[in-house]
Amino acid sequence: MKVAFIGMGTMGAPMAVNILKGGHQVTVHNRTREKEKPVADAGALRAESPQEAAVGADIIITCVSDTPDVEAVILGDNGVIYGSAPGSLVVDMSTISPTATRNIAVSLLQNDIKMIDAPVSGGSEGARNGTLAIMAGGEAADVQRAMPVLEAMGKTITHVGPLGAGQITKAINQIVIAGTYLSVAEGMVLGMKAGLDMQKVIQAIAGGAAGSWVLSNRAVNMVSNAYPLGFRVRLHHKDMGIALEAAKELGVTMPAASLVDQLENGLIARGYGDEDLSAIARSIRELSGLT
Amino acid sequence: MKVAFIGMGTMGAPMAVNILKGGHQVTVHNRTREKEKPVADAGALRAESPQEAAVGADIIITCVSDTPDVEAVILGDNGVIYGSAPGSLVVDMSTISPTATRNIAVSLLQNDIKMIDAPVSGGSEGARNGTLAIMAGGEAADVQRAMPVLEAMGKTITHVGPLGAGQITKAINQIVIAGTYLSVAEGMVLGMKAGLDMQKVIQAIAGGAAGSWVLSNRAVNMVSNAYPLGFRVRLHHKDMGIALEAAKELGVTMPAASLVDQLENGLIARGYGDEDLSAIARSIRELSGLT
Numbered sequence: 001m002k003v004a005f006i007g008m009g010t011m012g013a014p015m016a017v018n019i020l021k022g023g024h025q026v027t028v029h030n031r032t033r034e035k036e037k038p039v040a041d042a043g044a045l046r047a048e049s050p051q052e053a054a055v056g057a058d059i060i061i062t063c064v065s066d067t068p069d070v071e072a073v074i075l076g077d078n079g080v081i082y083g084s085a086p087g088s089l090v091v092d093m094s095t096i097s098p099t100a101t102r103n104i105a106v107s108l109l110q111n112d113i114k115m116i117d118a119p120v121s122g123g124s125e126g127a128r129n130g131t132l133a134i135m136a137g138g139e140a141a142d143v144q145r146a147m148p149v150l151e152a153m154g155k156t157i158t159h160v161g162p163l164g165a166g167q168i169t170k171a172i173n174q175i176v177i178a179g180t181y182l183s184v185a186e187g188m189v190l191g192m193k194a195g196l197d198m199q200k201v202i203q204a205i206a207g208g209a210a211g212s213w214v215l216s217n218r219a220v221n222m223v224s225n226a227y228p229l230g231f232r233v234r235l236h237h238k239d240m241g242i243a244l245e246a247a248k249e250l251g252v253t254m255p256a257a258s259l260v261d262q263l264e265n266g267l268i269a270r271g272y273g274d275e276d277l278s279a280i281a282r283s284i285r286e287l288s289g290l291t
Numbered sequence: 292m293k294v295a296f297i298g299m300g301t302m303g304a305p306m307a308v309n310i311l312k313g314g315h316q317v318t319v320h321n322r323t324r325e326k327e328k329p330v331a332d333a334g335a336l337r338a339e340s341p342q343e344a345a346v347g348a349d350i351i352i353t354c355v356s357d358t359p360d361v362e363a364v365i366l367g368d369n370g371v372i373y374g375s376a377p378g379s380l381v382v383d384m385s386t387i388s389p390t391a392t393r394n395i396a397v398s399l400l401q402n403d404i405k406m407i408d409a410p411v412s413g414g415s416e417g418a419r420n421g422t423l424a425i426m427a428g429g430e431a432a433d434v435q436r437a438m439p440v441l442e443a444m445g446k447t448i449t450h451v452g453p454l455g456a457g458q459i460t461k462a463i464n465q466i467v468i469a470g471t472y473l474s475v476a477e478g479m480v481l482g483m484k485a486g487l488d489m490q491k492v493i494q495a496i497a498g499g500a501a502g503s504w505v506l507s508n509r510a511v512n513m514v515s516n517a518y519p520l521g522f523r524v525r526l527h528h529k530d531m532g533i534a535l536e537a538a539k540e541l542g543v544t545m546p547a548a549s550l551v552d553q554l555e556n557g558l559i560a561r562g563y564g565d566e567d568l569s570a571i572a573r574s575i576r577e578l579s580g581l582t
Contacts, residue, residue: 186544210504251579284545
């Protein structure tokens with residue numbers, strides 16, 4: 001297939017490389033042009049703009065930072081919408097607002113261009129290894145059409161519902177993560193202040209109902225008070241903004257997610273925004289006088 | 292070994308049966324005497340009181356509901372302390388206050404009776420199958436001495452630290468569970484109000500960083516709004532009281548645990564105390580107008 005890929009960030013660049021490896025023809029574009037080079041070295045063509053990249057493509061993938069960035073590369077000056085052929089398919093793999101997603105799709109549809117949302121989880125490691133979890137929203141036929149390309153990037157590809165459902169699912173992922181990190185942090189700080197051997201505590205509880213990916217993989221960061229990446233506080237906080245906006249629109253009360261969002265405000269203000277999300281334990285440690 | 296076992300509840304009775312199966316001699320006592328019968332049928336002797344059960348026992352196990360119950364059966368009239376021989380070992384497997392644990396141990400030690408705390412997780416199913424996780428606190432030699440009996444009841448036996456450390460670890464378990472249930476509930480309600488197929492959503496996120504025992508095993512309850520046991524709200528709420536008391540004594544700020552504790556107050560008041568803990572989703576559903 002002929003694929004355009006807009007956004008050569010930490011996620012986008014390795015994802016585009018995996019599409020190349022899958023045997024597809026890929027044209028890439030990035031606002032900061034030199035970031036296209038490593039992917040061009042791997043065999044991709046380069047384009048001057050999102051518009052130019054989209055010309056002749058069957059599928060146009062966008063993977064950029066936030067809602068305004070997606071709006072800009074698709075609908076803005078020299079945007080995808082001006083290069084895409086009628087009948088082509090836009091696949092937005094960014095994590096953005098589900099409402100904005102539906103609005104962008106309406107604009108595209110006026111030009112006979114289809115769209116699905118397909119945000120991912122699994123981090124830069126998953127992007128490199130082609131093992132991302134991809135949560136796709138849109139019409140079944142469109143998701144099916146994108147499948148050969150999605151399968152080059154991800155291990156688990158789930159069609160969760162209509163357009164925007166992928167973004168809601170990603171929001172749910174971030175909401176669940178939020179409270180899990182916070183409660184693991186609370187438990188770890190209680191144990192540390194009680195003087196327990198936290199390695200043994202984690203071992204004692206990880207196999208039962210308290211077990212989680214966070215407990216098995218990030219509780220040790222909280223105990224050692226060192227937070228190597230992983231997944232940045234700043235990015236999770238952006239996603240919590242999307243989740244809380246969706247909660248407001250849908251009328252959902254999310255006290256734990258809101259609490260984490262507030263603690264992240266403070267973490268970022270104190271200069272910890274580029275640490276791993278397990279740095280949420282800093283808040284509980286500091287509030288509890290654990291230095 | 293000669294073992295006394297005080298407390299023939301949902302947990303204690305099957306645990307005592309497993310000790311019998313392990314080849315030990317067991318004498319049981321329960322305040323409501325007829326609850327001793329099934330265990331006596333399996334081969335246990337019966338005693339009129341905790342004191343009488345303790346006479347001649349190497350190890351005296353207590354497994355009752357709450358701190359005052361443990362104080363009563365060990366230190367109260369006809370309590371374990373009046374029957375136990377110097378050099379014998381009390382193993383408290385109830386979930387109670389770590390501070391009360393240390394106070395009881397001091398009283399026992401004045402009569403040359405040793406004590407360890409060994410609360411469990413894994414529920415009535417784990418008690419029946421001998422697959423409990425046992426979190427032991429106390430001196431290493433005492434934990435070692437109890438090991439043949441603990442191994443008859445549990446799969447994972449971890450010596451987590453000095454006396455009371457088992458209770459702190461159990462509190463940590465319940466704290467971690469609390470926030471995980473709450474955040475899974477928030478995510479599920481958001482998805483339901485957005486009209487998503489929640490089975491697919493769970494499948495899409497359970498394998499990644501949002502994964503937990505709660506998400507894999509209890510999120511379906513939240514979606515179907517039916518909460519079969521499992522683990523009672525009422526019992527988790529009792530344990531949260533212990534956890535929050537420990538947090539107060541140790542000086543730890545636990546906003547998520549406190550939030551769950553408050554929501555549980557309301558759940559119990561509304562008549563949901565005997566449902567599974569996943570009923571925490573009722574709070575988020577009702578606050579969000581999802582009927």
